[in-house]
Amino acid sequence: MIKTIIKLALGLSILFSATAFGQDRGLEIAKKAEEVDNGWGSNSNQLKMTLTDRNGRKTTRQMHGYSKEVEGDGDMSMTIFDTPETVKGTASMTYTHKTGDDDQWLFMPAIDRVKRISSSSKSGPFMGSEFAFEDLSSQEVEKYTFKYMSEEKMNGVDCFKVERFPISKTSGYKRNIVWFNKMNYRPEKIEFYDRKNELMKTLTFSEYKQYSSKYWRASVMEMINHRNGKETRLDFTNLKFDIELTEEDFSQNALKRAK
Amino acid sequence: MNKIRFVLGVISISLVGLVPNIIAQEESVDEPKFKKKVTGLFKGDYKYYPKDALYDGQHDEYFSSLFQPDIYIEWKKGKRLVQFTGFSRIDQHDVQRSHADIRELYYQAIFKKVEVSVGAKKIFWGVTESNHLVDVVNQLDVLEGFDVEQKLGQPMVHVSIDKKWGTLDILAMTYFRQMQFPGIEGRGRPDFGGIVPIITFESNMEEYSPNFAIRWSHNWKAFDFGVSHFYGTSRVPVFTITEDFDFIVLYELINQTGLEFQASHGAMIWKAEVIHRESKRKTITAATVGGEFTFGNVFMSGIDVGLIAEYNYDDRGAELISALNDDFFFGTRLAFNDRQSSDMIGGIILDRTNGTLRYFAKANRRLGSSWKMSFEISGFDNIDQDEFLYLLRNDGFMQFSLAKYF
Numbered sequence: 265m266i267k268t269i270i271k272l273a274l275g276l277s278i279l280f281s282a283t284a285f286g287q288d289r290g291l292e293i294a295k296k297a298e299e300v301d302n303g304w305g306s307n308s309n310q311l312k313m314t315l316t317d318r319n320g321r322k323t324t325r326q327m328h329g330y331s332k333e334v335e336g337d338g339d340m341s342m343t344i345f346d347t348p349e350t351v352k353g354t355a356s357m358t359y360t361h362k363t364g365d366d367d368q369w370l371f372m373p374a375i376d377r378v379k380r381i382s383s384s385s386k387s388g389p390f391m392g393s394e395f396a397f398e399d400l401s402s403q404e405v406e407k408y409t410f411k412y413m414s415e416e417k418m419n420g421v422d423c424f425k426v427e428r429f430p431i432s433k434t435s436g437y438k439r440n441i442v443w444f445n446k447m448n449y450r451p452e453k454i455e456f457y458d459r460k461n462e463l464m465k466t467l468t469f470s471e472y473k474q475y476s477s478k479y480w481r482a483s484v485m486e487m488i489n490h491r492n493g494k495e496t497r498l499d500f501t502n503l504k505f506d507i508e509l510t511e512e513d514f515s516q517n518a519l520k521r522a523k
Numbered sequence: 524m525n526k527i528r529f530v531l532g533v534i535s536i537s538l539v540g541l542v543p544n545i546i547a548q549e550e551s552v553d554e555p556k557f558k559k560k561v562t563g564l565f566k567g568d569y570k571y572y573p574k575d576a577l578y579d580g581q582h583d584e585y586f587s588s589l590f591q592p593d594i595y596i597e598w599k600k601g602k603r604l605v606q607f608t609g610f611s612r613i614d615q616h617d618v619q620r621s622h623a624d625i626r627e628l629y630y631q632a633i634f635k636k637v638e639v640s641v642g643a644k645k646i647f648w649g650v651t652e653s654n655h656l657v658d659v660v661n662q663l664d665v666l667e668g669f670d671v672e673q674k675l676g677q678p679m680v681h682v683s684i685d686k687k688w689g690t691l692d693i694l695a696m697t698y699f700r701q702m703q704f705p706g707i708e709g710r711g712r713p714d715f716g717g718i719v720p721i722i723t724f725e726s727n728m729e730e731y732s733p734n735f736a737i738r739w740s741h742n743w744k745a746f747d748f749g750v751s752h753f754y755g756t757s758r759v760p761v762f763t764i765t766e767d768f769d770f771i772v773l774y775e776l777i778n779q780t781g782l783e784f785q786a787s788h789g790a791m792i793w794k795a796e797v798i799h800r801e802s803k804r805k806t807i808t809a810a811t812v813g814g815e816f817t818f819g820n821v822f823m824s825g826i827d828v829g830l831i832a833e834y835n836y837d838d839r840g841a842e843l844i845s846a847l848n849d850d851f852f853f854g855t856r857l858a859f860n861d862r863q864s865s866d867m868i869g870g871i872i873l874d875r876t877n878g879t880l881r882y883f884a885k886a887n888r889r890l891g892s893s894w895k896m897s898f899e900i901s902g903f904d905n906i907d908q909d910e911f912l913y914l915l916r917n918d919g920f921m922q923f924s925l926a927k928y929f
Contacts, residue, residue: 315862323862323892348892349928351864352562365745365789375672377647380747380785382792388820388827392862396820434790434819458823510635515685516742517638521604521631523560523595 290410290426294442297449298405304479306332306509310502315393318493325391328502332509337361338402340514344522355522356381357514362406371519378516387436394465394489394496396436399456407431408440418443418452419468437464450480465489475505556598563592566926574917578714580707587614589926591626602633608645608676612666619706620666625676638683643676646694648738648751650785650794651811653833653852653872654845657751657781657796660736662700662758669711669844670883675700689741689748696734701774702760713914720770724756725803732756732776740783749783757802761842775802790817794833807838813852829856831870846912849875863889877907897924 308330315323325348331341338360345351353373360366365383372379386398408428416425423443430437441455450472456465469482485498512518566589576583590611597604608627614620629642646660660677667673679696701722705712726732734755741748757777764770779800786793795812813833821828831854835847854870869884883901890896902919906912 348864348889349562350889350893350895350926352928365787367742367745367787369742375647376645380650380787380792382787382790382815382817382819382829386819387823388858389825389860391864392860436820436823512636512685516690516740517683517685521601521633521638523597523601 287409287411289412290428291405293412293424293426293444293449294405294408294410294428297444297451300449301479302333304333304476305505306330306507307475307503307505308507309500309504312499312501313391313393313395314497314499316495316497325393330507330509330513332511332514334359338366338404340511341402342514342519342522353523355519357519357522358401359514360402360404362404366401369516369519371522376520378519386432386434394487394494395498398430398432398435398437399467399487413441415446416443419470421452422446423452448480450482463490465491473503475503479505556600558597558601560595561593562595562929563590564926564928565590566924568922568924570920570922572710572918572920574919576710577914577917578712581710582616582708585615585617585710587612587620604631604633605629606631610664614709617706617709619703620709622666622703624664624700626674627676629681636685638681638685640679640681640683643678644681645674645676646679646681648740648749648781648783649796650747650749650783651796651813651833652794652815652831652854653813653850653870654796654811654835654847656798656809656811656837657749657783659753659758659779659781660694660696662702664703665844666703666705689739692736692738692740694734694736696736696755697731699730699734699756699758701730701772702758710918710920711915718768718770720772722772722774724774725776726756726774730756745787747783747785749781751781751783753777753779753781759844761804775804777802790819791815792817805838809835809837809839811835811847815856825860827856827858827860829858830854831856841909841911844911846874846879846881846910847872850879851875865889874907874910877909879906879910879912880904881912893928895926895928897926898922899924 308328310328311326313325326346327343328346329341329343331339333339340359342355342357344355345353355371356368358366358368368381368383370379370381386401387396389395390397390400408430411427413425413427416423423445426442426444427439428442429439436458437456438459438461439457442451443453444450445452451469453469454467455463456467458464465487467485467487469485471483472480473483474480481500481503483500487496489495568587568589570585570587572583592609594607595604606627606629610626611623612621625643627644629640629644631638631640647658648660649655649657661674662677664673664675677696678698679694682693684691707715724730724732732755734753736751736753738749738751755776756774761773761775762771763773777800779798782797784795791814793814795810797810798808800807811833813831815829815831817827817829819827831852833852835850835852837843837848840848851873852870854868857867859865865888867884867886870882872881881903883899885897885899887895887897900921903912903916906916
């Protein structure tokens with residue numbers, strides 16, 4: 265009897281320490297990944313989004329934008345839609361925060377109105393694509409809890425496999441599994457599991473390029489939705505770092521002017 | 524004649540716009556590089572009024588077309604620009620509704636924290652959905668409907684300063700266009716019965732009276748604030764009928780102070796607008812308060828459902844064209860987040876005291892990448908005889924539109 269209790273206690277303590285270890289290690293890796301990316305400053309890019317349906321039919325959307333790192337917080341970003349023609353000139357501005365809700369505004373050129381957007385609908389699809397709003401917003405460490413899983417080879421490179429759990433109740437996911445490149449901590453692949461813990465989508469990063477001889481950015485991101493068989497591919501071009509951006513470039517006036 | 528004066532006004536003010544350009548002590552910007560963007564849309568509308576016309580000359584079906592070109596030219600890396608947005612509508616029956624306007628034609632110079640614009644602009648102030656009390660700079664294009672989203676261009680000199688403490692907007696204006704109403708063959712009008720309205724202005728400079736406006740606005744964390752003041756001729760006239768049955772349209776001089784407030788908390792956005800407005804004739808207070816709650820990605824369908832509730836109060840009572848004197852607004856907004864960007868908005872406006880009910884719904888869907896199809900219905904029920912809307916009681920309609928964007 266006593267032996268059983270001791271065994272149980274021992275077992276439990278090992279279990280607990282292992283869990284604690286998993287949390288610490290997972291968080292450590294995620295923090296490291298954020299740290300190596302710190303100081304990126306500012307950038308601008310063009311983005312082509314290609315949506316492929318089950319029958320292989322493709323439609324595209326084009327947009328461009330710029331963003332600025334905010335020290336000690338998230339970042340400020342501006343996105344301007346170029347196609348489809350019906351939304352041309354629509355612009356959105358987002359301030360992401362490490363904690364609390366992000367701030368977001370939309371400029372609608374047809375009525376010259378800037379509107380605040382509620383930060384609730386993060387799990388919905390972005391413009392009919394397989395990317396949810398939350399997949400595209402900045403993924404601060406503070407927005408998740410982490411658990412280290414193992415080391416694993418992914419896309420031919422050695423990776424840390426880390427599980428992360430969104431803190432936000434409005435997230436569409438119960439958990440994600442992220443493969444971080446062991447060399448440089450850039451993400452290679454993410455699996456998204458829905459609230460019922462079923463694999464929903466897989467995101468693969470490829471054609472990585474290094475900027476300012478430090479920051480790695482994938483030129484291609486491909487999201488496959490396992491549920492509906494649809495795919496969305498993002499092609500980033502013209503990515504430029506160290507561009508001159510000040511806070512005035514992210515004001516309400518700047519949003520109205522954004523072209 | 525008015526249109527020519529308007530164009531001259533715009534051109535003369537545009538010339539003044541060169542001044543800040545000349546006096547500016549700017550960092551030297553490299554070679555001037557012009558960038559041009561031409562966009563716009565063509566639209567065809569079919570409008571059907573199911574109820575019989577109340578007044579002579581009106582029809583049940585109307586075809587009309589719209590052309591809205593947009594030209595944007597920038598140079599000095601976007602620090603100087605010219606924006607033009609034209610507008611023209613041709614209506615099958617109503618000559619008055621066949622109209623053109625310069626929605627925007629302005630020159631803008633951007634300095635570090637200061638933006639100077641000269642020319643005709645559209646200015647939007649405010650946060651609420653069912654009513655735009657604070658938004659008084661531009662004349663409304665009521666020929667395009669009473670939903671107050673369509674505005675005529677307003678000539679102005681506009682200076683906007685962006686600082687840590689917020690944005691300060693200063694506007695100096697002269698000239699505005701009178702509110703235009705549908706003609707004899709148009710729906711959505713009262714009975715003219717051959718009466719010619721007598722147009723009067725409180726200012727002896729009539730449409731040319733100098734108008735000024737100033738606004739401070741700021742977004743801080745989850746809050747947006749705005750405080751504004753407008754002095755000048757009210758864009759919305761007051762209608763009175765004298766003992767001799769003369770129909771008087773009065774454009775009075777007003778001083779209006781407005782407050783706007785918006786707070787976002789998770790899925791909820793709270794909104795409020797309050798105005799205090801003084802004229803020789805009367806002093807009034809009006810407010811719109813409410814909020815919008817969004818259920819994001821309902822049942823994992825990808826659809827966002829917004830619920831909007833607002834209450835409108837206005838001292839002006841029955842003289843309001845908007846008829847929002849003591850009215851609730853309940854609405855819902857659906858964003859399907861699909862490939863065709865389908866969306867829908869619908870709602871009812873209910874007068875708390877007399878039960879007058881208005882309802883509307885609008886739906887949009889993109890076809891391919893550059894076509895958009897829209898369907899709209901709008902109607903009334905149980906309209907009280909004291910409401911201005913009583914004169915339009917049979918003018919509920921349905922409309923189908925197809926637009927091509929370029």
